[in-house]
Amino acid sequence: MQSPVVILSVDWEPDKGPWKWRGIEMDYGGILCGTPAFCALLDELRIPCTWFVETSSDPSRNLPTRFADVVRQLARRDQDEIGLHIHWRRRMEDHSFVYETIDPAWVGAQLEHGVQQLNSLDLRPRAFRSGALLHIPHLPRMLDENGFTVDSSTLWGRANRLQSDKKRLQPKRLLSRVATLTHRLVGGVPDAYFPMDSDVEQPGGAATVEFPITYSLFDSSTFRRGLLCHYVKLKALMAKKTRYLTLFFHIDEVTRIGTGPDEKAEADMAIVDHFRTHLEGLKRTGARFLTCSEAREHWLRHSARASQRHLSSSTTQ
Ligand SMILES: [Zn+2]
Numbered sequence: 001m002q003s004p005v006v007i008l009s010v011d012w013e014p015d016k017g018p019w020k021w022r023g024i025e026m027d028y029g030g031i032l033c034g035t036p037a038f039c040a041l042l043d044e045l046r047i048p049c050t051w052f053v054e055t056s057s058d059p060s061r062n063l064p065t066r067f068a069d070v071v072r073q074l075a076r077r078d079q080d081e082i083g084l085h086i087h088w089r090r091r092m093e094d095h096s097f098v099y100e101t102i103d104p105a106w107v108g109a110q111l112e113h114g115v116q117q118l119n120s121l122d123l124r125p126r127a128f129r130s131g132a133l134l135h136i137p138h139l140p141r142m143l144d145e146n147g148f149t150v151d152s153s154t155l156w157g158r159a160n161r162l163q164s165d166k167k168r169l170q171p172k173r174l175l176s177r178v179a180t181l182t183h184r185l186v187g188g189v190p191d192a193y194f195p196m197d198s199d200v201e202q203p204g205g206a207a208t209v210e211f212p213i214t215y216s217l218f219d220s221s222t223f224r225r226g227l228l229c230h231y232v233k234l235k236a237l238m239a240k241k242t243r244y245l246t247l248f249f250h251i252d253e254v255t256r257i258g259t260g261p262d263e264k265a266e267a268d269m270a271i272v273d274h275f276r277t278h279l280e281g282l283k284r285t286g287a288r289f290l291t292c293s294e295a296r297e298h299w300l301r302h303s304a305r306a307s308q309r310h311l312s313s314s315t316t317q
Contacts, residue, residue: 007246150293
């Protein structure tokens with residue numbers, strides 16, 4: 001039996017979907033009320049977490065300035081890590097929004113802006129996650145150029161694509177959904193990898209290490225998804241070498257739908273209890289909880305593929 005490494009991560013952004021208070025432009029219930037509830041659980045279980053903090057050229061979504069004190073409090077949690085999260089929302093001349101993924105100059109400017117925003121709070125982000133796991137051409141190269149060393153922008157090694165209107169995600173075809181499920185049931189838990197400079201989905205020679213998301217901690221609360229997560233956990237335990245389970249959720253998901261807005265939101269203690277049970281179950285397997293950057297160090301030390309790459313780069317220097 002091989003104990004897995006667990007990387008627990010949060011997408012730290014304003015409320016969305018059913019968690020967003022109806023009729024208002026922005027709702028920060030998850031940030032204001034989900035954060036303390038989840039921090040209390042982390043402290044109780046003594047496990048670290050990577051916080052992917054959203055930045056944006058839209059001030060209402062630029063959290064290092066909108067909630068500087070809360071981000072500073074998160075940064076003071078020594079065992080945790082602050083990463084960067086960008087949603088690629090681009091305002092058009094008619095004031096509508098699209099998701100821009102293919103204009104390299106604009107994408108690069110968002111990354112630089114995000115790093116500067118966190119720098120202004122004395123933070124040097126090393127970990128990155130693309131909003132909605134959107135596929136960005138040349139993302140690994142751009143991350144490397146901006147000082148990032150670790151990325152988690154794929155689900156089982158796959159990123160999402162946009163429809164041609166740049167407003168909605170491409171729906172997954174039935175055949176592709178069946179192939180994904182089969183892969184998860186039959187294939188092994190995906191390992192970390194060096195992606196190609198140009199494509200985060202393809203293994204290659206980029207410097208940034210990719211940790212694919214394994215499953216959503218929130219989704220594991222449903223019966224069917226919970227069974228799949230349990231099965232994935234068992235597969236990680238049965239694997240011959242250490243597996244890396246990257247778990248994620250959105251901060252609004254620990255608040256109760258229908259409460260809000262902002263500081264009027266209430267923590268959803270049923271979900272917090274579910275998180276506790278699930279994380280304690282992982283702890284009982286002997287799992288080691290690491291931040292993204294710690295997991296990268298661990299992988300570089302223990303992975304044959306990483307050490308081969310290290311050897312070949314040192315012999316070509
Ligand atoms: Zn997000």
